[in-house]
Amino acid sequence: MAPPGPGEALEAARRWRGRLAEGEGASELSDAALGGFLWQARGDEGRAGELLRRHLRWRRESLPVARGEVAEVLQAGGLAVLEGTSAAGHPVLLLNFRRLMEADFSQEGELARHIRAAVYCAEEMLSRMPPNVSQWVSIINCTGIMMPPSAFLQGFQQTFKANYPERCHRIILYPIPRLIARVIQGAMQWVPANTRDKMSFVASLDDVCRAAGLAREQLPEHLLDPRPLPAPPGALAAPEAPPSEEAAVEARQEEAAASPREAPEHEGAGARRAEGGDARRWPHWGSWALLCTSRSAAAVLA
Secondary structure: OOOOOHHHHHHHHHHHHHHOOHHHOHHHOOHHHHHHHHHHOOOOHHHHHHHHHHHHHHHHHHOOOOHHHHHHHHHOOOEEEOOOOOOOOOOEEEEEHHHHHOOOOOOOOHHHHHHHHHHHHHHHHHHHOOOOOOOEEEEEEOOOOOOOOHHHHHHHHHHHHHHOOOOEEEEEEEOOOHHHHHHHHHOOOOOOHHHHOOEEEOOOHHHHHHHHOOOHHHOOHHHHOOOOOOOOOOOOOOOOOOOOHHHHHHHHHHHHHHOHHHHHHHOOHHHHHHOOOOHHHOOOHHHHHHHHHHHHHHHHOO
16 A cells, blocks of 8 residues: 555544554654554554554653653764754754764663664654644754764664654755755665655755754854864865856866867866865765765665
């Protein structure tokens, strides 16, 4: 059976709630939460009931998460909840992949602490949601990385797919040059449409604001990265501000005059930078793009 569409999810959840036995524990959850389990089960109420029972057992064993328990993780800046909401009322989850890559997940308990911190953020966002809002927006800062934090994303996916299905409204990855974004989007045809439609690859902070429905002053310093941490050799760098068309033409002319034989190789460099960042500064974008579209989407859009 095909899963209900977004417009039908709440109504389907209300009908299902009426058919659940009192002992099922449905009274603990919102219609949106029940609808997420129905969506995950492709509309199969029997399967959704099994997922619901597992989730309720997890809630009893895992919640609440005290802020003091995860304060050190939150202070490290790898993940946080934005103060305020988007224009549409969605809370915003911030992930800084570079900061998450600095965590030593080989240490006993480190991954569990980070997943607990992510759960704390999720519950914080749920508590802030105004009426008629049931999803959050995720912004991922990819500055200074070569690969995503795979260990964290795997643990994140396992917990959030089982307990927060269909809770993410949009995922925004920044900063991705527009040229690279087009290549990634063209390679995403295999990604389910529901996930693909939620993903945005943006090159600038203004694009972040437009995609998330935020004002520039709402963005925190760790997303702005005014003094980014030193990146390892070959890591992805934030794109430079695009030059004016006149400056791009002048730069190409100077390159041609200095090295005529190499001019064809560099032809169009200014145009590529104007597209949101020079693709030559992203040496590992191919493998990185594949990982981001698969792991990041699967995890954050679980």
